[in-house]
Amino acid sequence: xxxxxxxxxLLITRYTLMIQSAFCGGYKSxxxxxxxxxxxxxxxxxxxxxxxxxxxxxxxxxxxxxxxMMNYANKSPILIAEKIGAFPTRSYKDLECIWIFNHxxxxxxxxxxxxxxxxxxxxSVDVAASKYTLMKQQERLHTTMNSFSMLSEKVxxxxxxxxxxx
Numbered sequence: 001x002x003x004x005x006x007x008x009x010l011l012i013t014r015y016t017l018m019i020q021s022a023f024c025g026g027y028k029s030x031x032x033x034x035x036x037x038x039x040x041x042x043x044x045x046x047x048x049x050x051x052x053x054x055x056x057x058x059x060x061x062x063x064x065x066x067x068x069m070m071n072y073a074n075k076s077p078i079l080i081a082e083k084i085g086a087f088p089t090r091s092y093k094d095l096e097c098i099w100i101f102n103h104x105x106x107x108x109x110x111x112x113x114x115x116x117x118x119x120x121x122x123x124s125v126d127v128a129a130s131k132y133t134l135m136k137q138q139e140r141l142h143t144t145m146n147s148f149s150m151l152s153e154k155v156x157x158x159x160x161x162x163x164x165x166x
Contacts, residue, residue: 008040009050014084017119019044020098034103034121044099045092048080055081063092069151070144077141085145087137089129098127100134102141107131 008031012019015034022030027039029047040047049059057065062078070076077087083102090097100117108116109131117134118124127134 007050008038008042009047009054011038011040012047012051012080012084016084016086016101017103017123018098018100018117018125019047019086021095032123032125034119034123044097048078048086048099051080051084052078059092066144069147070140072140075137075140077137077144079145079148082149083145085141087141089127089133089137096128098129100127100137102145107134 011031011033013033017032017034019029019031021044022028022039025039027041028043029040031038031040031047042050045059052059052062059078062080063076066072066076066078075088075091077085079085085102086099088097088099092099104120105117108118110116110126113128113130115127115129115131115134116124117127
């Protein structure tokens with residue numbers, strides 16, 4: 001069990017900005033956070049799966065829940081934990097897929113399917129995705145996060161009303 005708890009997936013927190021694949025020096029992924037850039041020997045999907053497992057599900061389980069609840073056919077955003085969500089820029093099986101987390105950012109179109117993302121803390125990265133795709137995916141992520149949050153609140157309200165009737 002300790003092996004599961006102590007790995008690079010612990011870098012996936014509310015401070016994570018994005019995760020992308022990298023194949024250099026034995027590393028398979030790069031995790032960009034508000035605290036710096038980290039390299040991992042785990043793949044992007046392994047990191048996301050382990051982060052989801054820490055919150056009682058799997059990457060596949062989180063994607064399936066979002067697809068069913070939100071009726072998204074592909075490129076589903078995921079909720080890793082209550083306030084930690086991310087969206088893929090491509091199919092999650094594509095090695096060029098970048099997962100962008102729920103942080104404020106500006107999008108500057110660079111042309112040829114490239115955009116520059118500038119996060120609120122002035123960290124900038126180039127992403128191989130159109131401005132339309134990034135905006136649409138960001139919208140889907142925030143809609144998903146709001147929907148699941150509202151669903152949770154309604155359940156809590158129902159439980160509260162039921163307990164007062166007794």
